[in-house]
Amino acid sequence: MDAAFQDFYAEKFSHCHGCGKNNPAGHHLKSRWDGDDTIARFLPKPEYSGGVPDHVYGGLIASLLDCHGAASAAAFAHRAQNREMGSEGEPIRYVTASLKVDFRRPTPMGIELVIKGKLRSMDERKVWVDLTLSANGEVCASGEMLAVRYRQ
Numbered sequence: 001m002d003a004a005f006q007d008f009y010a011e012k013f014s015h016c017h018g019c020g021k022n023n024p025a026g027h028h029l030k031s032r033w034d035g036d037d038t039i040a041r042f043l044p045k046p047e048y049s050g051g052v053p054d055h056v057y058g059g060l061i062a063s064l065l066d067c068h069g070a071a072s073a074a075a076f077a078h079r080a081q082n083r084e085m086g087s088e089g090e091p092i093r094y095v096t097a098s099l100k101v102d103f104r105r106p107t108p109m110g111i112e113l114v115i116k117g118k119l120r121s122m123d124e125r126k127v128w129v130d131l132t133l134s135a136n137g138e139v140c141a142s143g144e145m146l147a148v149r150y151r152q
């Protein structure tokens with residue numbers, strides 16, 4: 001499978017609980033292109049249950065949207081410069097400044113979740129990303145993110 005966006009984060013920035021490859025206890029979320037949009041897939045472990053065992057914990061859902069959105073923002077910004085993540089030149093990296101999550105229906109456990117990102121707009125330093133998290137083809141949560149370019 002193609003490298004994920006997060007695979008190109010520098011070692012020193014790879015400790016995120018949601019997506020850092022150097023965090024042994026983390027989720028290791030992996031985001032990739034899906035045409036002009038972005039996609040990640042994730043199967044929550046049973047300990048990430050919400051109020052009842054067969055629903056996913058909302059905090060995990062927010063964290064998946066957070067990591068996928070920030071990685072997507074970086075990928076969108078690279079493509080806007082006709083580059084790809086990992087290409088030569090200064091890496092463009094984003095952190096989440098604002099994340100709104102709407103929990104639309106309970107998210108079922110035991111099913112691979114599909115997280116998608118769509119570029120809404122971009123300016124010099126800010127990227128707005130629309131996000132969804134689906135199970136069985138149904139949107140269980142949606143989100144809006146403002147990601148701000150990280151100043152190295």
Ligand SMILES: CCCCCCCC/C=C\CCCCCCCC(=O)SCCNC(=O)CCNC(=O)[C@H](O)C(C)(C)COP(=O)(O)OP(=O)(O)OC[C@H]1O[C@@H](n2cnc3c(N)ncnc32)[C@H](O)[C@@H]1OP(=O)(O)O
Nearest residue numbers: 009013016066067070093094095096097098126146148150
């Ligand atoms: C902070 C962590 C750094 C780690 C190192 C990362 C390096 C990157 C490498 C690899 C990426 C790996 C990362 C994975 C990450 C997964 C996703 C997360 O969980 S990220 C963690 C949660 N997020 C934070 O902890 C951000 C904390 N906040 C900040 O650090 C600052 O507030 C920051 C950088 C977001 C902005 O601060 P300013 O001083 O650089 O810039 P100002 O001027 O305040 O904002 C820039 C523009 O954005 C608007 N803005 C900022 N925050 C806003 C908000 N909440 N709502 C609306 N607008 C906002 C401002 O109004 C301004 O707009 P106008 O230029 O004036 O048009």
